[in-house]
Amino acid sequence: MAKDVRQLVLRVGLYSLAAAGLYFLGFYLPHQARAPQVPKPTVVTMTQADSRYWMERFPDQTASYLRTAEMAPTVAGGSVPYQKLTKYPFMRTMYHGFGFWFDFRESRGHMFAIEDTLISGRGKTGGVCWGCKSADYPALVARYGQREFDTMFWSEAAGKTTHPVSCIDCHDPQSETFALRLTRPWLEEAIVAQGRQVSDFDMRSLTCAQCHSEYYFRGAGTENKIIFPWSVGFRAEDALAHYNNINFSDWVHPRTDAGVLKVQHPEFEFFQGSVHQRFGLSCADCHLPRVTNTAGRTYTSHWLTSPLNHMEASCQRCHTDLAATRSRVETIQTDLRTQANQVGNDLATAINALRDVRRNPAADSTIVAEAQKLHREAQFMLDWFLVENSTGFHNAAEGRRVIEAAQQLTTRMMETTRRVVR
Numbered sequence: 001m002a003k004d005v006r007q008l009v010l011r012v013g014l015y016s017l018a019a020a021g022l023y024f025l026g027f028y029l030p031h032q033a034r035a036p037q038v039p040k041p042t043v044v045t046m047t048q049a050d051s052r053y054w055m056e057r058f059p060d061q062t063a064s065y066l067r068t069a070e071m072a073p074t075v076a077g078g079s080v081p082y083q084k085l086t087k088y089p090f091m092r093t094m095y096h097g098f099g100f101w102f103d104f105r106e107s108r109g110h111m112f113a114i115e116d117t118l119i120s121g122r123g124k125t126g127g128v129c130w131g132c133k134s135a136d137y138p139a140l141v142a143r144y145g146q147r148e149f150d151t152m153f154w155s156e157a158a159g160k161t162t163h164p165v166s167c168i169d170c171h172d173p174q175s176e177t178f179a180l181r182l183t184r185p186w187l188e189e190a191i192v193a194q195g196r197q198v199s200d201f202d203m204r205s206l207t208c209a210q211c212h213s214e215y216y217f218r219g220a221g222t223e224n225k226i227i228f229p230w231s232v233g234f235r236a237e238d239a240l241a242h243y244n245n246i247n248f249s250d251w252v253h254p255r256t257d258a259g260v261l262k263v264q265h266p267e268f269e270f271f272q273g274s275v276h277q278r279f280g281l282s283c284a285d286c287h288l289p290r291v292t293n294t295a296g297r298t299y300t301s302h303w304l305t306s307p308l309n310h311m312e313a314s315c316q317r318c319h320t321d322l323a324a325t326r327s328r329v330e331t332i333q334t335d336l337r338t339q340a341n342q343v344g345n346d347l348a349t350a351i352n353a354l355r356d357v358r359r360n361p362a363a364d365s366t367i368v369a370e371a372q373k374l375h376r377e378a379q380f381m382l383d384w385f386l387v388e389n390s391t392g393f394h395n396a397a398e399g400r401r402v403i404e405a406a407q408q409l410t411t412r413m414m415e416t417t418r419r420v421v422r
């Protein structure tokens with residue numbers, strides 16, 4: 001009996017050991033090989049869309065750009081991809097029924113743009129998704145046609161994109177000076193829709209606005225055309241007015257039945273009219289500062305990250321006390337985040353309250369419709385702040401104004417919901 005047990009224990013032990021070995025060979029090792037390091041391509045596959053292609057000609061710019069593969073947290077932002085839905089549970093109520101409901105992670109640097117799209121748990125629209133992730137996109141559009149590539153199955157298009165956002169997305173590789181250029185048609189189209197032209201803006205911000213702007217897809221499935229909702233202006237209310245004018249919703253909220261919208265990273269819009277923008281600064285002033293290499297030559301640092309990681313280069317020429325400046329930034333961010341969370345919790349309560357009263361057969365449909373409209377508006381204003389990636393810093397006054405507006409709309413939504421059943 002004791003011998004049997006001993007034999008059994010021995011056998012189980014051996015099996016476990018074998019299983020661990022297989023796991024190591026079959027799972028752990030390949031995953032190690034696929035760790036998010038910059039992959040090393042062979043010389044044959046290296047094209048101009050690969051950042052490393054430019055290493056020889058622009059060593060400092062390229063080496064600094066490759067640092068976007070680093071990950072580090074800051075108080076409010078940074079590039080560690082934590083799950084926002086866990087940190088801010090009210091977002092699960094806000095985004096119910098939409099892709100962001102089950103996956104909304106903090107963003108990382110440009111070198112991760114493709115990988116993070118592949119691992120995102122959200123549904124994908126089509127080839128167009130690669131428009132803001134891959135430096136291969138313009139060439140693929142030239143080859144297959146805008147509409148054809150934008151409506152191509154996402155997975156089929158994924159097989160054709162290998163290079164994340166890179167030099168040629170912002171620079172003309174044919175020009176002698178490596179001049180700045182725009183490669184995404186939707187930006188100029190949006191500027192023209194405002195009755196303005198590209199030269200009215202600074203290229204040192206426009207190169208970023210190609211992707212760091214709010215957008216939607218026109219003709220989902222048949223056209224998938226990216227449009228920036230700028231026809232009325234750059235503020236949150238202006239974007240909402242644009243959507244109201246064309247009667248557009250991203251989805252119908254399953255709890256309130258309201259047509260709602262999902263905002264995405266309106267960094268360029270939010271920055272307009274800020275203290276720093278009025279002072280003449282562009283995105284590049286803080287995110288691509290001039291620095292000096294070991295040989296004493298100055299170059300443009302391309303480490304696109306939180307500028308709090310390099311304040312000497314980005315802020316010191318105007319703010320001499322860096323510790324005080326950092327704490328000013330963090331105070332703005334913490335205050336605004338606290339206010340926004342408060343509104344988010346109130347909005348979640350209002351959404352659930354509207355869900356409950358709608359079940360009542362005595363519900364007054366006119367008042368329900370009024371509450372649904374307020375849900376759409378309150379959620380849009382709050383989301384504008386939540387998904388702008390500077391946690392309010394880019395325009396603190398605007399951040400306060402937008403959150404305040406969201407609070408008022410949420411209060412009105414709650415009051416209206418109380419009137420649904422008398």
Ligand code: HEC
Nearest residue numbers: 074076077078208212267268271276282283286306389390
């Ligand atoms: C005055 C300096 C300044 C200017 C100008 C500026 N930014 Fe920022 N940006 C910051 C700071 C500071 C943060 C906050 C970083 C943090 O929370 O760690 C930030 C955050 C960001 C983030 C998120 C980074 C992260 O770590 O999560 C993005 C993306 C970004 N900015 C893009 C832009 C774009 C696009 C523009 C131009 C429209 C712009 N910025 C203009 C200073 C600036």
Ligand code: HEC
Nearest residue numbers: 051054058061062065166167170178204207284288299300
């Ligand atoms: C997201 C847009 C963007 C990407 C990607 C980008 N750059 Fe730039 N680059 C800029 C901006 C903006 C400037 C600043 C131009 C100015 O100040 O007038 C700049 C400046 C430069 C300059 C001229 C200033 C200097 O440092 O001598 C060079 C050269 C350069 N970049 C090379 C590169 C290389 C190489 C890559 C890829 C490894 C790259 N850039 C990726 C936007 C970008």
Ligand code: HEC
Nearest residue numbers: 078079107108109112113116132207208211283287304305
């Ligand atoms: C072709 C599209 C594209 C262009 C152009 C572009 N970005 Fe980005 N940027 C992205 C994407 C996509 C991400 C998120 C990548 C991820 O999470 O994997 C990102 C991430 C970032 C981040 C890091 C955010 C974080 O949380 O760590 C910063 C900072 C940033 N971009 C700044 C800029 C600035 C400044 C410019 C203009 C000089 C610019 N970007 C131009 C697409 C673009």
Ligand code: HEC
Nearest residue numbers: 275279286307308314315317318319325328329395396397
């Ligand atoms: C070209 C000059 C310049 C640069 C560069 C600059 N700032 Fe400013 N900043 C200003 C001016 C001017 C003001 C308005 C006066 C004030 O509040 O100090 C300001 C205001 C601020 C404020 C208060 C904003 C508000 O809305 O209350 C913060 C915080 C700040 N800057 C942080 C930064 C950080 C961080 C950087 C670098 C990433 C930076 N600044 C780069 C000029 C600059």
